Amino acid sequence: MVSVCATCNGLQKHLRALDGGLQETDSASLRLVNTTLPSLRHSTNRGCRACALLLQGTLLHHERFAGIKEDGIKIKAESFDSSNPTSARNAQAHLSVEVRWKAHDGGCCEGDELEHEESYPDLKLEFFTDQDDQSPFSAIGRGRQMSENTLRDSGLSIARRMISDCLSSHFRCRQVKPTTLPKRVLDVLDDDSNGIRLHEAKFDQQEQRYEFGEYLTLSHCWGSGRGIPKTTRKTLESFKKSISWSSLPSTFQEAVVLTRSLGFRWLWIDSLCIVQDDDSDKLGESFNTDDIYGNSFLTIAATSAVDSSKGLFPPKSQPFKIQVTDSKGSLHKIYVREQPSHYSFKAPFDEGAHMNDWELPFNSTAEANLQTPLLKRAWAYTERLLSPRVLHFTQSEMILECKEGYQCECGRIDDPIFDARTTDSVKQDFARVIAESSNREEMDNGNGNGNGNGNDRRIDSVASQLAATSLSGASQDLVHTREDALQIWSYIITEFTERDLTYDADRLVALAAIARSLSPTMKSGYIAGQWTFSTLNLLWHPKEGAQCRRPRFAPEQNVPSWSWASIEGSPIFFDNATAMDLACTASFPAERGRKSVWSPISGVDLEITAALATEVNFRLEASNEYSLSKNNVSVEFRPDVSPLRGADTLQPGETLICVLVSMTFRSSLIGLVLKQSKNNAQVYRRVGRFECYECQRDGTDTEPDDAESLFEHWFPEVEDMTQLDDGPQRTFIVV
Template sequence: MVSVCSTCKGLQKHLRALDGGILDTEQLAWVKTTLPSLRRSTNRGCRACALLLQGILLHHDRFAAVDEESITVTAESFNTPDTQDHLSVEVRWQGHAAASCNGDDEHEHEHDHDEGYPDLKLEFFTDKDGQSPFSAIGCGRPISQNPLQDSGLGTAKDLIKGCLARHSKCRHAQPTTLPRRVLDVLLDDGSKGVRLHETAWDMDEHRYEFGEYLTLSHCWGSGKSVPTTTIKSLASHRKIIPWSALPKTFQDAVMLTKALGFRFLWIDSLCILQDDADEKLEASVHMDKIFANSFLTIAATSAADSNGGLFPAKTQPFKIQATDSKGSLYKIYVREQPSHHSFKAPFGEQAHMNDWELPFNSSPEVSAHAPLLKRAWAYSERLLSPRVLHFTNSEMLLECREAYQCECGRINNSTFDSRATDSVKQEFARIIADGEDHGGVTNGYNNNRIDSVAYQLAAASLDDAARDITRRREEAIHLWSYIVTEYTSRDLTYDNDRLVAIIGIANALSNSLKSGYVAGQWTFNILNLLWHPSDGARCRRSKSTPNNIPTWSWASIEGSPICFDNSSAMDLACKAAFPSERGRHQAWSPVSGDTMELTAAMATEVTFREDGDNEYSLVKNGVSVEFKPDILPPNGSDMIKTGEELICIFVSMTFRSSIIGLVLKRSQRDSESYCRVGRLECYECLQDDREDESEDAEALFQHWFPEVEDMTQLDNGPVRTFVVV
């Protein structure tokens, strides 16, 4: 009888079968134990457990301060058609109690382990020859060290070819035009330098010349080492930009552009006149075209500034000497599985996008290993590009309009990584394509009475078109809200760019939303005004100049991600109007805004009260509700004193049985206008003389609006109008 290690089955498939294991499943479980138990098995002479223990301890710095009794270990291999033959070892120590084994290895397989993503995930694998003393450990996926070398360049080209072959949304339907300026990387004088190429303008076609080009997405860092084109340097840059003047990231991008077979590269600092405010704004307005028309965006994802280079050094796998039963030596490699940075969430893939925890993944690890993903400009560039080739400190990763691909081959495969994958770029591409497909459909027929027989015959199809527009608008506005939350969780060097850096995304969604757009607000949708900062204690009111950002805009608050409420169970007859749209079909004012007129059936004066440290309430008729101002504590222009009178406007009732509204205070500059100071969400209300008994939110209607007798007639009742600046 063969003695089989009860902890690891010897990592031998034939021994696992003898022990009653099933070998024809997709995943083969080998180990489910604790780190101390793994040590005990090693001490009893198991070579496979010794290998696992050594590989884990090579990463001891990750759990040096952790009590080993709380560390659990699992290991599994895979029977998959894509030759993922490595052994996957998961180590956990956070968020759960230590398994209780009492030193009895016989019951280790019964331990319950945390199903979340492990604190440390390792791969044990062999090199190409696949020679291993343990049949559970096979070949690993190679990860290139330098994408400019043959193997690395071949991998990059394969990722791109895979996208072009399978993804229709990622292909350009027609020839693309070059931006106003691009860098020519193929100089005829043979030098390494580049030349600024100003593209020809076709007067008849109103476009620049056709051509393919790449774009670079990068962190400027402090900006001191970033070369720029200015009015003064424009003439010399047309002749040549010396190689020595280019920082490492730019040099790597130029070499990669050449290696991939392209002539033109667009880099913002060199292709836009940096001291021409009008040109910079024009380029920002057309950012969707610049990146959407690019064949490929090269992303220096792990570089903190332009000197970091495009190809960071990768951590080399550890090599372990292993022996078989005859004493023959073999090499086993151990590396940490690429984390996929913020493309994967800390929650499972079964979660729907509308239920995701936002921001998607903003962990300190992401900031440290992928600083570009924490930049707001880069987020816009990433969404707008048909495909982005990310260069990280663990691997290359291609993100496109339909999928992800990576060198390790696991990002899109739930067998290897069960976490949800960030699909906002794919959803963004779907909605844009849907809007373009229906670009000729409008809802103008609703504005005119048509009594013809033809109209009557077409009524059904027109109704279908209206429903289709409504559906696409709802999908697009939900996506916009998600994007703004993600965008505002990222960093900007200049506060003035807050509305500028998102213009390209607004442009791209305009076909689907078919709405005016003022200072970040789509004018058709009042629910989008019910934004709120996730952390008011980190917030400040924008003092952006020269742009005027009104208080009703989410862009007026800086310092915290902005969240939204876009679903309503009951409309409380509140309407918003934008004077800038009067006399015209739609407003388009993407970087500034003026007044907004709120007309409400349920608006009332309330008294502001401070109840404690950053605890506030609104009171009327002896009934109070909790209130969180936008800025905590209220200060500056948002200062509110206890006893001060505010205006509370009810906008909607949600499916959560809460009432949501806006809270305004009178403007200091104009007594006839108001400023937003916060959003109210009421789940319950309290009578001050009966604080121990709360009432549901609906009770607030009768306490604060006793004159309203029929809620179904709000649209026909009296209204009040407030000018909000």
């Protein structure tokens, strides 16, 4: 009787199944190996061919764990049940090998027990055969081939299949009406097969639209901008005749060829379709980003290129080939490659986590930013959200992101069987709330209620109180949709402010098109990044410990201190939930007696009316550590700009205004901190937000009091918290 290796069961499915190895929690996978690298070496030295294959395939990627002690490297291998419908549909018959050496805290695993099984492995490999070869190991089957060159037939076929699946399966992704061309677009089917020219679309004055046409858009990193051809007032007329092929960087050339290969005539590229030295044209086209990218059939994304000289299609690492013999001595080829990690599209937390529980920003690790530099750019983030479909070209594969999900060449990005991590769904959630609003509007029109004059189509001129965000006469489903949209908006701002912008002046310009897309859902005024119906959205705060600054805006832009856009250098977070409204409201005088204000890049004064507002003393506890104190009771304070400088400079002992806004479900108090203007005693600037979990009596070593104790210490005159709305209130003008 032939003995079977206890370490790997010979990589034979039937032997492991008889041994009870089928995972009870996952009927689609079969655990075959659960060991360490030294154990794998030991089994190899004893003559196990299967362990030798696993060892060789793992060591081919040794640069990934160089310097790690081998007894701290854990190996797990599993195959997939070919009878499972999902596995069969996706042709996933490879052997998946997980290699782990890091603990959650960044250290190495120690001991014999396998630790941190719930985290994504540090290295994930797949062992497979090609379509024509057989494997001597039943756990290793055929793998899914990846295109080596997108412009060859196999690559184009994969791209077309993913697009076709999107159009046939996804209702939100279908264009329900003909699209119009942007103001300018590139004609890539010019008579000269290698030439292109700039086409100015014909404008129909009566219909107030440009001519119809389907087109593609390009999303790319400019890098330094050197070497990128640009349309200027000087080159505009000549570009309408011809643009030299040799003047185009590699990314542009490959985008043109791909556009032609997919059967399209028109392509939009920002540097060529916007007159770059015409501020009016640049601003106008920036505000139309929702139309430009939203009406595009497909956005081509140079996701792994740091600039346009690197090309659209990065070179892909080819799998290693290992020769193995079966029991009869026949040779077979086994391929080994690193499984695509899906980079910035996947997060380090499990599938099914609610957006409120996500760790934000979604995935901004150094590795993700290195592999997908385009996704680190703020403008590209806007383009990605607005496009119906984005075809990402990465160093490992093509990924199609659309309004209803993802597809990729390896077939695993949206399949929890192969990768249980959560996929970034903001694009899908963004599309969902817009679709729900559009469907509701169509229903209203069908019922004769869509003339735009009813109460449900008007905007509150004064921001609603915290716990009552509903519009007068609005239905509950409308309230729910708007609250849902506000949550998604907050998430978008956090992600957007994590990304890089070359020019501060673009900070609000780049978001204007997203705001315009959400406007029918919000049914609210919009001023300098703030929806006027929401007081809670004023409770933004930079990420803790960030080194922030005030951006430099264009002269025509006035971004007030109450806007999140007035801070640069950190992701911005929001408090959108409250357990109790502390009788604080916010309103915009500019909206009184008129329709909702649309001021996307400039701000106006804000009025805050509060029942719990008081003077406090600012204190410097240590370097970049601050507190607020009154009646010998202090709370920790984190200003918007730290360290303090410029207009945000505060002196120890300086009097500030603390406005309590809400009590949260975290049993904390949240408020705004205002500084009085030196030139006008009626005007204030925001200098920070604070969240109080506990308050400390000055000069004592006693245990801190809980947050609610702050009421009696700072507001002893308030005897009944339930009567705040009927008591005295103070109003502050915040600029």
